Amino acid sequence: MSPPTExxxxxxxxxxxxxxxxxxxxxxxxGGAGPGGFDCSGLVTHVFARVGVSIPHxxxxxxxxxxxVSRAQLEPGDLVFFNRLxxxxxxxxxxxxxHATKPGGVKISKLDDDxxxxxxxxARRL
Numbered sequence: 788m789s790p791p792t793e794x795x796x797x798x799x800x801x802x803x804x805x806x807x808x809x810x811x812x813x814x815x816x817x818g819g820a821g822p823g824g825f826d827c828s829g830l831v832t833h834v835f836a837r838v839g840v841s842i843p844h845x846x847x848x849x850x851x852x853x854x855x856v857s858r859a860q861l862e863p864g865d866l867v868f869f870n871r872l873x874x875x876x877x878x879x880x881x882x883x884x885x886h887a888t889k890p891g892g893v894k895i896s897k898l899d900d901d902x903x904x905x906x907x908x909x910a911r912r913l
Contacts, residue, residue, distance in 0.1 A: 799838045800864025800913060807834045807877050807885045815889040820844055825887040827874050831866060834877060840913060847872040853913040858898065861910055867898065868908040
């Protein structure tokens with residue numbers, strides 16, 4: 788799988804963000820790519836597959852896809868990355884993103900929470 792060279796249509800990225808919220812509360816499962824359980828990159832892989840976009844099940848590899856965007860430019864459906872590319876999620880808007888975490892499973896968090904602020908790596912728009 789090679790990184791796509793064209794951006795995903797904004798409507799598809801926003802649809803991916805909406806689809807992701809359907810999995811709120813799903814359990815965290817190491818290596819999980821849904822729908823019964825997810826790890827962080829598995830949630831991203833699963834949700835984007837639902838809108839016709841194929842990306843690998845690995846946060847560091849997902850970071851190679853799309854184009855870089857700043858925090859100020861984030862739009863729903865952008866991917867957000869943390870902790871030296873060991874964690875990621877999907878931006879929902881208004882400073883919130885959805886991700887799969889242990890403990891807690893699939894949940895919504897705020898980008899400005901201390902943990903995420905201190906471990907911010909970057910964001911990508913597919």
